[in-house]
Amino acid sequence: MSMYRQLWFAIILSTLIALVGSLFASTMSSRAYLNEQLRMKNSDNATVLALSLSQKNIDPVELELIITSLFDNGHYASIRMFDPNGKILVERLAPDEQSTVPSWFKQWFPIQSIPGQAQISNGWKQLGSIHLVSRSGGAYETLWNSVKDMFVTLSISGLIACYLGALILRRIKQPLKQVIDQAKGMTERRFIITPESSVPELKQLSSAMNSTVTLLKSMFAEEAERLEAMRIRANSDATTGLANRAHFISQLQASVEEENAPSGSLILIRLAGLAAVNKTLGRNKTDELLKQIGQLLLAHQAKLPDGFAARLNGTDFALLFRQKEARPISQNLLSEIRQIFAAVADDFMVSIGFGDYEYGISSSGLLAQVDAALAAAEASGISDIHQSAPLNIEHAPRSAEEWSKLILRAIEQNWVKLAYFPVTKSDGELVHKESALRLMFGGEWFPAARFLPIAERLGLTEKLDLIAIKLALDELSKTNSSVDIAVNLSAQSIQGSEFRSKLKAILQSKPGAAKHLWLEIPESGVFANIDAFRMFHTDIAPTGCKLGLEHFGRQFDKINLLHDLKLSYVKIDGGFIRNIEENEGNQAFIKGVCTIVHRLALLSFAESVTSNAEFISLQQLGLDGATGPEVGRLFPLKD
The missing domain is CATH 3.30.110.200 (Translation Initiation Factor IF3)
Known part of the structure; x- marks a missing residue:
């Protein structure tokens, strides 16, 4: 009792x-x-x-x-x-x-x-x-x-006596309930500070619990800061604070070669007169100028969707982002960089090359195309901007209007399906199947990376996400299988209350299948709209779905928000996984990430495993599983 x-x-x-x-x-x-x-x-x-x-x-x-x-x-x-x-x-x-x-x-x-x-x-x-x-x-x-x-x-x-007793019990029960919720939150790795009770005995209890929570939060924050510093040291240029070349190449490969890789642009910048400036001003003053360049690129990175800036070598810089409007950005960068060096040398030369990319191009091919444009800009002998030649992609880009018609027709004709990829433990045991939406255009199935960017601009992501959910639930209901299915949702979709209501109704219509569904949202979208995600969690959590983050780790400095999100798992971004066997800094970072997320009672998976060497290295770092082309080759799904 x-x-x-x-x-x-x-x-x-x-x-x-x-x-x-x-x-x-x-x-x-x-x-x-x-x-x-x-x-x-x-x-x-x-x-x-x-x-x-x-x-x-x-x-x-x-x-x-x-x-x-x-x-x-x-x-x-x-x-x-x-x-x-x-x-x-x-x-x-x-x-x-x-x-x-x-x-x-x-x-x-x-x-x-x-x-x-x-x-x-x-x-x-x-x-x-x-x-x-x-x-x-x-x-x-x-x-x-x-x-x-x-x-x-x-x-x-x-x-009257019972009523007065109820008031007294309520006065006692409320702070006790808060303390109980606080204790439960600690077991779930959620740190809650509660107001202190006016009852002296309960006030002491509340104060002690709050002190414990504060201590745990500080310990968690210290560990997160240590790992963030480790990540920065392993993947950043010490002078500018930008990503280094190795990390940029890994991020570029993940951005253009993944199944759901969106289209975007790449800008390469070369400071042709930097060696002369270094001789004139000395290393320290030159480093100050380079820091200003780093701050400038970081400012652009923050404003651009999925922006990623890096220093490739002493004179070369790069800016990768998910948007096909590179020319005006390149012009602004040219003007701003010249202003930084104007006080040093009026004729300081800055060369910029840029190009757009879509799913289907290799990272090496993209770099070669844009590097050629950079070389052409440098060959002009003045500060200049050049665009790369059209990329040799099998399917040429269509206009937004044509894409809109194709997407809507595919939806109306039900030319939609899901492709599945395994997410397994290190021994090959299947954790769940990760799904990717396909649409048929002209008798050919197109991957999500080809149509999702235009779908977002046209406001069609909510429809596509609901279609993907229905297909996954139908598959779970049809096979009556215990194998779970993961579905990627757009961060844009979960912000709408109408979408959340429709999604909740769909999940409640098939409660048994919903319990085997994993829903994952990009880390950047969640942290950019944290309140929307909390509302999404409140609406969807009662259906039994698991919620997680994909592309995790790019904003590791915000990991302190995880204990409030009530997630089930995270998928670590492929940019940290690429060539992990050669990068001791990323190995230490991923191992620390796994330790923290496990303390938060979350599962951790690696994305975009492309080689057996990567897969073997990841087995030693404490991850719960992995996915990617190499995992699909080692442990193919059975029909």
Whole structure:
């Protein structure tokens, strides 16, 4: 029995005991009082009657008439007159009284009407005695009514006492519930600070729990800061704070070669006169200028979708982003970089090459195309911008209007399907199948990377995400399999309340299948719209779906938000996985990430594993599983 029930039981029991005790004591007191009143009345009436008869010389007939007349008033149960020898001279007995008082009440609380006795005499001569008993029905009525009134009064008092007890329990229960939720949150790796109670004892408890939570949060934050510093050291250029070449190449490969890789642009920048500036100003001042370049590129990185800036070598920089508007950005960069070096050398030369890419191009091919544009800009002999030649992609890009028609037609004709890829443990045990949406255009199935960017601009991602969910649920229901399916959702979709309502209705229509569904959202989208994700979690969590982040690790400095998101898993970004066997810094970073997310009771998976060397290295770092082309080759899905 819970403490609250025990307290409630104690309050109710004590109230009942007080009610019954008070009622019983009051009833017995009233009964004793009525008994005494009847005894006194009988005695007084008998005395008065005996005195009135003693003053007259009454013959037996007249005496009988007087007693009969008195008895007929209905106030007496019996009147008897005895002669000096004890013989009954006159006797009048009343029939049993008719009363509304329950018989059980009379049995439990009997009222005894003690007879009143008095001597009748004539001078010194004793003529006899009178015995008189009053009716007790009125006394029973009085006692019964008194008990009823008292019961009502005490019942109201009891209800008031229970209400006051409820207020007191509520005052105690609220801070206790907060402490319990706080303790549960700690087991779930959520750190909650609760207001301190006004109850002194509970205030001490709340204060102690808050101190513990604060300590755990600080320890968690310190570990996260240590890992973030490790990540920066392993993947960043010490002078500018930008990503280094190795990390940029890994990120570029993940960005253009993954299944869901969106289209975008790559800008390469070369500071052709940097060596001369270094000789003139010295290393320290040159480094200050390079730091300004780094801050400039980081500012552009923050404003661009999935922006990623890097320093490739002493004079070359790169900016990768998910947007096909590289020319105006390149022009702004050219102007801003020249302003930074204007005070040093008016003729400082900056060369910029840029190009767009889509799914289907290799990272090496993209770099070659844009590097050729950079070389052409440098060959001009002045600060200049050049665009790369059209990329040799099998399917040439279409206009936004044409893409819109194709996407909507594919949706209307139900030319949609899901492709599946394995996510496995290191021994090959299947954790779940990761799905990717396909649309048919002109008899050919197109991967999501080809149409998702334009779908986002056209506001069609919500429709596509709902279609993917329905297909996954149909697959789970059809096969009745215990193998779970993961579906990628757009961060743009989950922001809409209408989308969340529709998604919730779809999941609730197939509750059994929904429990085998994993929903994952890009890390950048979640952290950029943290409130929207919390609302999404509130709406979807009751359906039993698992929620996770994909492309995790790019914004590791925000890992302190994870304990509030109630996630089930994270998938570490492929940029940290590429060539992991050669990068000790990333190995230490991923191992630390796994330690933290496991403390948060989350699963961790690696994305974009492309080689057996990567897969073998990841097995030593504490990950719960992996996915990618190499995993699909090693452990292909069975039909």
